[in-house]
Amino acid sequence: MAHRQAQRRSSIHDVASRAGVSAATVSKVLAGVTTVKPENAQRVFDAVEHLGYRVDPLASDMRRAKRRIIGAIMPEFESEFFGQMVSELEGLAEQRGYTLVAASSRESEAREKEVLARMHDWRVAGVVLAPVRNEHGPAAGFMKANGMTGVLIDRVLADDAFDTVSADSAAASAEVARELIGKGHRHILVIGLGQQAATVRARLDGFRAKALELVPDVRIDVVLSESEVEPLRALLHDYFDKGAKRGERPTAVYSLFLKGTLVALSEFRRRGWHCPDDISLVGFDDAEWMQVTWPAIAAVVQPVRQIAAQAMDVLFARIDGGDGPPKARLEPCKVLMRESVGSPGSGPHSGGGNRQ
Template sequence: MAQHKGQQRRSSIHDVASHAGVSAATVSKVLAGVTTVKPENAQRVLDAVERLGYRVDPLASDMRRAKRRIIGAIMPEFESEFFGQMVTELEGLAEQRGYTLVAASSRESEAREKEILARMHDWRVAGVVLAPVRNEHGPAADFMKANGMTGVLIDRVLSDDAFDTVSADSAAASAEVARMLVGKGHSHILVIGLAEQAATVRARLEGFRSQALALNPSVRIDVITSEVSVEPLRSSLRDYFGQGERPTAVYSLLLKGTLVALSEFRRRGWHCPDDISLVGFDDAEWMQVTWPAIAAVVQPVRRIASEAMNLLFRRVEGAVGPPTARLEPCQVLERESVGSPGSGPHSGGGDRQ
């Protein structure tokens, strides 16, 4: 096709090589994520790519490769800050290597998760980062294995015999929360979350329970879980408090549960930390700016994304060997919502039905 007058010519890999003072082969290696290129040369290539606005030609790439320069990402949902930030991080990391990220939400449905994965397989994506609805043994992971797809499993996973996995060290983080609450004298604690089938939910619950009981064998730990929807959790929590149960602290295993608990406290006129303490797994901006600020377990989103992409591109480039299981440490932030057991609800004040 003839180039129209005034139309800017698309920069080529040779233009990038010329600007960076390296060979076209070196540019190709840098964009493919090969780590053997000298750091100073790699940086010159990346600078030239940005300066020229260079983009890999996907059609030309497809003619040389059976798979396209596309990375798929499937998350359970996009509403939470955790998964939203995860997609943002993965997208940037993919683009640094000359790939395009295509992200989709399974909407907490394993059937939809498998359907999306099948479409990505049809697109011949180079690899997939999958955050499964429940765990590493779901239908999507089975589909990937059966079709020889390259992938990394993140978040709601522990380890797998076929794929590399990267997730937050939920058990260790929950153990730290237990040390914080029991150390402040809490002996009746409510833990709330979604269905216990999810691998991370089990890890968070067991990490908390085992550490709390080790510190105080007589500590009472109540557990309320519901399925994917938050509304059953809200209803169960309301019934629990309505029956006269009065824990001195609540540990929520998910972000939405933290908001549900705080809403119920306010409906009853309870204040943190005087009447009841609150800790949530996952952090959000509203938890930092509300008063009192809500104590939180902060997941290492950037680190998980970086490790996942490093592992994925190693496999894309042909690395073999047994899968690795990475657990990245979390940070527990003790904020104003946590204190020693108070006397608010136990004195009968401020409890509204």
Template structure:
């Protein structure tokens, strides 16, 4: 075109000498369009460098092909991978995805849901800051939006939910450590808010106490920034009785594992000779650090694809009725940080603070 004005579907129709409705059918892959018309439309699209306007393409009763996604933190490796998986699955299904971060702020979460509604998305994937009872889910309900809730959620009577099976995965860590002879544990979490972290804590404690009612499980859950987390874990080790030390740490998120590992290295605590370390949420750095870290791997790609499939089944009317809760199984990768040491751990290093 001679100027910078964006070509419209009507420009394509005029050059191809067909109706705008026919252009729309060609772009959506409708098989009933005559081959000659398909060829002319495609030639016109190429000539005009035409791209469909996703906000203007909802002709009459067509469903808009835009999906929204709101996640707590795009800088997190887990949520970053989840967002990538959601976008890929949506595009494979012929949808465009708009992704936004709530920055772990519940007010912002609700505002973003309202914004998604303003953009007239077909449906929304929400990873709530807190749980399925938070303001984001309430906003989805109030606006009568189609949605799937992911990760920090349990069953819900309005929306389908999908998450890693945090309870079972944490229980498998308890199985491993109890079998190795550990009876004194620290569970460390870098948040008090996340339902997923609370479920991991519950899964470990429930299984450990079922296997041995006399186990000792200390819990340290702290909020705030990195300095607050460091002070909390440092204070825990300072106050621990050297005659009765913990022998294993289960950190309940990747961020938590980094905090615990940093403090243990600062104190010269040897892993696994003094203390065994197991983390939740695997990452590449856990495989290449020394010692390599035993970790629970979440099935991020499977969660993303199933979330999109569940959402589109509702959006496109292929599914109705009762809402479902789906739990994806996790995998526990055994590495050097949990190698069994039959001898009792030496308490000499656990209270060092130099």
């Protein structure tokens, strides 16, 4: 049986031989050095095209000790926010001639550190890390201990070791409070995950501070779940049942995370409540289903593109040798008050008027 010989990958020396120049000249042309004679540069480009030559990143980067690879670690890929974030980071990395390698921590700090250690073994040039909880987690500690170049995004505040870029969650939540208070809501339920996440603290504190500033006697109930869907569903069910026995319930719900918005809406529908006639709903983070359902769900829209662009600008500035103390950047969000928000009193909000 005949065996076909595998085609040998063209080398920089093959390009140099065909173009009639030195390998050093080929390297300069491919690196964008403009001092090479135009005719020689054109011969190099013609040889590259004819031979189908591609730079071997492993061979070239081993000489530089760092590869042209950027690592990105996200808590998960299922949400539109993190999915779009990876897509934006990938495009920005490729614009600079780098390849993005993305991985999910699956909301586990142990896995987050493990993935980061592998990226360190690969000698990535830099890392964009969206930590599971905050800037003080084990992965950020590993980056600092091993002298890695990186930027922290999303669930972070300021840090003394790394630049941070995140949405201005506190200001956005303050705007939500202003909108709900302005429509007459005086009993509001806030739901979210455990307060260990920096963004949850910022969102809750921003909302509470503005609401109390506007109406000091406003009632703000808080239901937090340490994990996501099922525990929160049980907590909400219990919360509303207890309120029904006392003949009371909130006139509005503000969810601090996307899945919480869906859980709240599901609980409303199970009880036969309709937005905004019976109860208003606002969610932090936007998704396509929130825009196309009826009524459309009011949402805080995070600036994904701006966060990605700022993160990559900062990261490559550090890769290129930029120094100075780390900076914390906050990107403004948009608050879209859609049809799920109305004024209390248009439905059976008070006095035990729950429709089961």
